[in-house]
Amino acid sequence: MTEAMKQNYPPNLLPKNGQVYYFGKLLNEAEAEDFFELLLKEVSWKHDEVMIFGRKITTARKTAWYGDKEFEYTYSKMTKKAMLWLPELALLRQKVEQETALVFNSCLLNLYHSGEEGMSWHSDAEAELGRQPAIASVSLGAERKFVLKHKQTGEKLELQLEQGSLLLMAGETQTHWLHSLPKTKKVKEPRINLTFRNIKKWKTP
Numbered sequence: 246m247t248e249a250m251k252q253n254y255p256p257n258l259l260p261k262n263g264q265v266y267y268f269g270k271l272l273n274e275a276e277a278e279d280f281f282e283l284l285l286k287e288v289s290w291k292h293d294e295v296m297i298f299g300r301k302i303t304t305a306r307k308t309a310w311y312g313d314k315e316f317e318y319t320y321s322k323m324t325k326k327a328m329l330w331l332p333e334l335a336l337l338r339q340k341v342e343q344e345t346a347l348v349f350n351s352c353l354l355n356l357y358h359s360g361e362e363g364m365s366w367h368s369d370a371e372a373e374l375g376r377q378p379a380i381a382s383v384s385l386g387a388e389r390k391f392v393l394k395h396k397q398t399g400e401k402l403e404l405q406l407e408q409g410s411l412l413l414m415a416g417e418t419q420t421h422w423l424h425s426l427p428k429t430k431k432v433k434e435p436r437i438n439l440t441f442r443n444i445k446k447w448k449t450p
């Protein structure tokens with residue numbers, strides 16, 4: 246990321262060791278609702294399989310993975326093969342690329358059916374993303390809390406991810422910070438999250 250690109254960015258929200266930018270609404274209410282409905286219908290949603298303490302667990306949330314090629318990508322110790330872009334996903338990627346002045350070749354989608362589903366503490370530091378990966382996150386549907394926690398000091402940063410919003414994690418964020426989407430009984434509505442990523446090293450089957 247060059248200094249010129251960063252000029253149009255909102256302020257960095259992290260106190261140290263990385264960059265987190267909250268761009269606010271990338272889509273207006275009507276656009277966000279349309280994308281939500283379309284993606285709910287068109288995406289090939291599957292329950293996720295992850296390894297936790299050496300056991301294969303099927304998660305309640307559903308996921309999908311799209312990319313420029315049929316990349317293989319290892320996430321939570323499970324290897325997955327990307328599907329090719331849907332037109333509406335390609336359109337969202339274009340908006341994200343325009344806003345951030347970055348390029349992304351893949352997208353991981355998560356469907357949380359309600360606040361009873363979330364994502365536990367992790368960082369997205371997979372080898373495929375290379376060093377200092379930029380990860381752009383678009384939120385649709387229910388507004389949820391997103392928390393970052395410094396790996397050494399435990400410092401926390403809490404954000405509300407609004408419907409239609411764009412968040413960008415960059416620089417050393419994945420090395421020094423964990424993030425999570427806490428479960429909450431207060432939210433009854435579903436949410437779709439899209440994380441656009443740039444796979445640098447891939448194996449094509």
Ligand SMILES: O=C(O)CCC(=O)C(=O)O
Pocket residue numbers: 353355364369382391406424425426438440
């Ligand atoms: O749903 C979210 O906002 C977070 C998703 C996430 O951290 C991931 O897909 O790696």
Ligand SMILES: [Fe+2]
Pocket residue numbers: 367368369424
């Ligand atoms: Fe993540």
